[in-house]
Amino acid sequence: MHGLGNDYVYIDGLSQPTPQHDWGSLAPIISDRHRGVGSDGLILIVPPDEPGAADARMIMFNADGSRGEMCGNGIRCVAKFVARSGRGRPAPDHAIRVRIQSDCGVSDVDVWDADAAVARARVDMGRPILNPSDIPVRVFGDRCVAHPLRVASADFRMTCVSMGNPHAVFFVDDLTAIDLPRLGPLIEHDPVFPRRVNVHVATARGADKVVMRSWERGAGLTQACGSGACAVVVAGVLERRTGRSVRVHLPGGELSIDWPADDATVQMTGPAEEVFHGVWPRP
Incomplete structure (x- = not known):
């Protein structure tokens, strides 16, 4: 999936167990645009740390294998996947609201047209940190x-x-x-x-x-x-x-x-698009 061309390989850990693996080592291999799938990184979609705290958790690795705390384009794609899976609840303007946990905490995301090839999502990105x-x-x-x-x-x-x-x-x-x-x-x-x-x-x-x-x-x-x-x-x-x-x-x-006010959260709205799904054959 990608958001505006910022593409990641997403691993579904909701409908199947996620194996124990050194994901940081796999990320550069799978992200290689010549010898792998090709992407800006790897994102795992797994259950939240605490049941009920969120609908899913995203764990992000950059293309070099380093851990990332947040990806704005990535969280929209995760939200599309989670909303399409039937998780979430009705929100205003005919959206589906899902809660996605990341290393930054839990974000509310409203998703429109989750079943379409291209969905639209609005993410509450939280308050900016300026210190x-x-x-x-x-x-x-x-x-x-x-x-x-x-x-x-x-x-x-x-x-x-x-x-x-x-x-x-x-x-x-x-x-x-x-x-x-x-x-x-x-x-x-x-x-x-x-x-x-x-x-x-x-x-x-x-x-x-x-x-x-x-x-x-x-x-x-x-x-x-x-x-x-x-x-x-x-x-x-x-x-x-x-x-x-x-x-x-x-x-x-x-x-x-x-960003409505200095003490307000930042809202980001943009597309999320699925390109293909498949099976990675390597352990």
């Missing part, structure tokens, strides 16, 4: 907003946000002038980020539209990053570049992001 030590990023102060960062002899300004996973957002005038394949890994591994970071470059085109590109921690360039789109809108508000309801354009398509 630098909680993101984490090694800067002084109670927020990291338009903070200077020097990379490869060039000076940038970044705003850092955690949506359960760390993001560094760089607003620029010209996206095409940024060599993200070169700068992305340098920023991801910069010592200022003790747990590495997801890197996003963005341009605001009015109060309600942003264009962005992403270098994801552990995956590299991707077609879309859902949690990153949320972080970009939060950063846009903090830097007074955008409003609070924004259409975010990524290489893979468009997401709608809403």
Whole structure:
């Protein structure tokens, strides 16, 4: 399944037992686009840690085998799968609401057209985390907003946000002038980020539209990053570049992001699409 081209291999651990396995070692093998299935990572869909606490749990591994806390595009696809399986309950506007547990906690997701090839889902992504030590990023102060960062002899300004996973957002005038394949890994591994970071470059085109590109921690360039789109809108508000309801354009398509108030949760709406299902023959 994929959300705006941000594709993962999903393992169904709800209708069948999930075998004991080193999933972190399997993720790079199955994600290899030449010798495996090909994906940005691997996501297990399993029962929640505590019965009744959620409808399912997602466990995410990046393409390099590292563990990820949250994937905005991934959780929409998990929610589609879970809603289609008959779990969930009616929600407003003829949606099905499911509760998905991740390493960030439990998120409510409303799903429309779960049985269709392409579903639509709205995720409550929670409140953004802005305290630098909680993101984490090694800067002084109670927020990291338009903070200077020097990379490869060039000076940038970044705003850092955690949506359960760390993001560094760089607003620029010209996206095409940024060599993200070169700068992305340098920023991801910069010592200022003790747990590495997801890197996003963005341009605001009015109060309600942003264009962005992403270098994801552990995956590299991707077609879309859902949690990153949320972080970009939060950063846009903090830097007074955008409003609070924004259409975010990524290489893979468009997401709608809403952050109604500073103390509110971020809402993300976008598609979830199944491509195929099959059996992986290797242990």
